[in-house]
Amino acid sequence: MPVQPKPRDLLQQLRDFPHFEGIEDPALQWLIERGEYHILPKDDYLFRSNEEINTMQILLRGGYVIRREKDGKKQEMGVWEAPYVSGVLPFSRMTRITAEAKVIEELHFLEIHKNCFTEMVNVSYLLVQRLVSIMTERVRDYQQIQLMNEKLLALGKMSAGLAHELNNPASAMVRSSQELQRHMTNTPEKFKATITMRISPDDVDVVNDILFERLTARVDTQELSLMEREERTDDLTDWLADRGITNVEELTDTFVDWDFRPEHLDSIAEVIPQESLGPVLSWVETNLTTESLVEEISTASKRIAELVSSIKTYSHMDSDPSMEFIDVNDGIKSTLTMLKFRFKQKNVELDKTCDLNLPSIKALEGELNQVWTNLISNALDALPDDGTGKLTIRSYQRRDNLCIDFEDNGPGIPEDIRNRIFEPFFTTKGIGEGTGMGLDIVRRVLLRHGGTVALESSPGKTCFRVCFPL
Template identity: 70%
Template sequence: MSAQEKPANLLQQLRDFPLFAGVKDSALQWLIDHSRYRCYAKDDYVFREGDPTDHMQIILEGSFLIRREKGGRKRELGVWEAPYVTGVLPFSRMTHAGADGLALETACLLELHRDLFVEMVNVSYTLVQALVGAMTDRVRDFQQIRLMDEKLLALGKMSAGLAHELNNPASAIVRSSQALHKHLAQTPVRFKQLVTMRVDADAVDEVNRVLFDRIQARSDTSELTLMQREALGDELLDWLEDHDIPQADDLIDTFIDWDFHPGHLDAIAEAIPPEALAPVIWWIDTSLTTESLVSEIQTASGRIAELISSIKTYSHMDSEPSMEFIDVSEGLKSTLTMLKFRFKQKNVSLNKETQPNLPNIKALAGELNQVWTNLIANALDALPADGTGKISVRTYQLRDNLCVDIEDNGSGIPADIQSQIFDPFFTTKGVGEGTGMGLDIVQRVLKRHGGTVGVESQPGRTCFRVCFPL
């Protein structure tokens, strides 16, 4: 960086700024006379994050990159190039730079100290008005960047959760399909043993009756205690060994899983010749194992279909962005499905209380889902991961309003900041964990829908209440 003599054509350079189109030459000449002229070489820092911002900077030539470091990573926010006005502006409350400015080429700037802003008001109100307009545009652009950060942060969390949720059923499908492939390789041997047996049609019907009865009436044997499971296994093993069934140990788990008891095996033994019993028992095991693997694949694929359906419901990919009458409970359900991984991750319990036959409300379902996502995600962030966290979601009608309560048992919001939590960019989270736009989005979406949001908070109970007029 070097200070230089001011070029003779500075007035014309400022006159070429669209921002100064209505400003008199005398005001621009005052700006030139009271400013310093500096040039920054390529790769010089025009300013560093955290530096005091004492000057308004008018970029006359060149450009510089705006870059901010977050969580050890540097992120480019954009490029400012001539003609452009940056730095502190009249009536701005900026005190320190929020990012680094790195010259991409030789950049020449005109810099006016903030102590001269009061004098500037007396010199030219039009000049000040133009600069305030530039500040308003800058705030709007910055808000859009922060809003995009919030959306990307939410999208990143959602994508991570979706990947986590899809990974489990996808892994189950791969595991079960591999086991099924290996299992089916044994089927020809079992089939050959079976077809060489002389079994009449009535006996086959009885075997099929027992088999399909167990398939249709299968109970959830996962609820059996370890002692109950071992006791049933001992009974089945005794029966199989008493009837000279080879490799009886390999059959036990399958028969327990399908809730077979010695009485069911007695019915099969009574219907077929003794020499056919072992092949038939092994054929039943083969059929049940195949049924188990196919069932696991169906369950896992069904879970994936359910997740995809929830995504489509959450984002309303199949519908036009127009207001329609919707069931609030459906949006809450799909949002909770999308955030299910977060509940597991933090070991948080969920309590849902839905009043039946609630009226529908006219809304943009996708936007309301942003409301539920932000409120529930904030509640999750406020809870510890030690298993004591609890979130309650309630829907009910209160007089002429449909209301949704989202309550958590976290440490609460301090009373001195409760009035600020809906302000844009206000956040109590650490760097990289939030942008302070979540609750602002909630408030703006609800305002568009004619709804309201309020909060009651004390240690051990924080409740956000969203209400829509009916």
């Protein structure tokens, strides 16, 4: 970019610069002498993604927006305006830019090459201190942004999982309630046919006894093989056809579901006249169908209640943020409920072996659930989705420690980066896929709880072991 003449009042502008308050004029004059003055018009770029960075910019007027590319789209990270110091700073290890800065208002800045930083220490140690302080603030602000992104990313995954998990029982409830409504519209006809029959109270009791015996002794006919179900359907169809019953298909489907056999129908036929047998069996089928639909609605609503309960347990929203004695197995269970959809998505096998007699530990359950979430999510990310992936979770007591292992059969973590995986912002994932804060959160949460996390990794076996002293 072209170098511009330095304005006459540049020294005064640096004197008025908030971060340089108290810096003596010789040091500010040194910045002017070593720096180059630039002016960038609106919509130009101060820097672009993946460019090497060698200079520090003291922004005196104007501003820019930082954007990162995610899934082929530009995502805004925020707006930075003068007075501000950007670029590389003394003692910074930054070498490349991972985003772009587009000027939104004509930008005036003084640019100093990093080769001058060594000399700067001898010119003004106070100036170096100020710039290092700016770097610390910048890292802290960036960390806050990344933490927020990590939470939003986790929230997005949880929301997607929750929506996916709630969709099935909710759809089942809607479907069953609609079917129940349709079914009930046919009840008056069947009721009329039944009520006009002349059957003794004793005979009604026999039918009721058979009906409620089947309701009470409900057998899970889902376990029947296709062949077994066809055989039972054929037997009931023959029985009904032999007695001139018309709505055979409707009756047999329901009777098979409720484990009715020809002998049960024989008991009904013994006390019911032939001409009344059809209406009575239709009445029995109506009651069984109503029971089935109500049962489906009840099962679906219980599933939704369980999911809501798991959310409360996971987030610990019903409790004050204070340490209490908790069972780690409960937190792992609720976390797995929240991430169940991801196991289905990636077709990953789960092997969970938990010692149910483990002692409780004093902890913030909501924070520990962040630990379980990050470790499980990372393992799932590392596993293939071809059905060969397996995640093993074990909780056990080893001497005076309570331990939880999260072991996957993925490709493993390369040896040259194992010492860096717990560093803030370090990630092997692409831009927008991870912030590099997950394992740092794990480390800091466990540090707060007096726990530790260790890693063992080789191709086909990666294990994160979390331990708490008892």
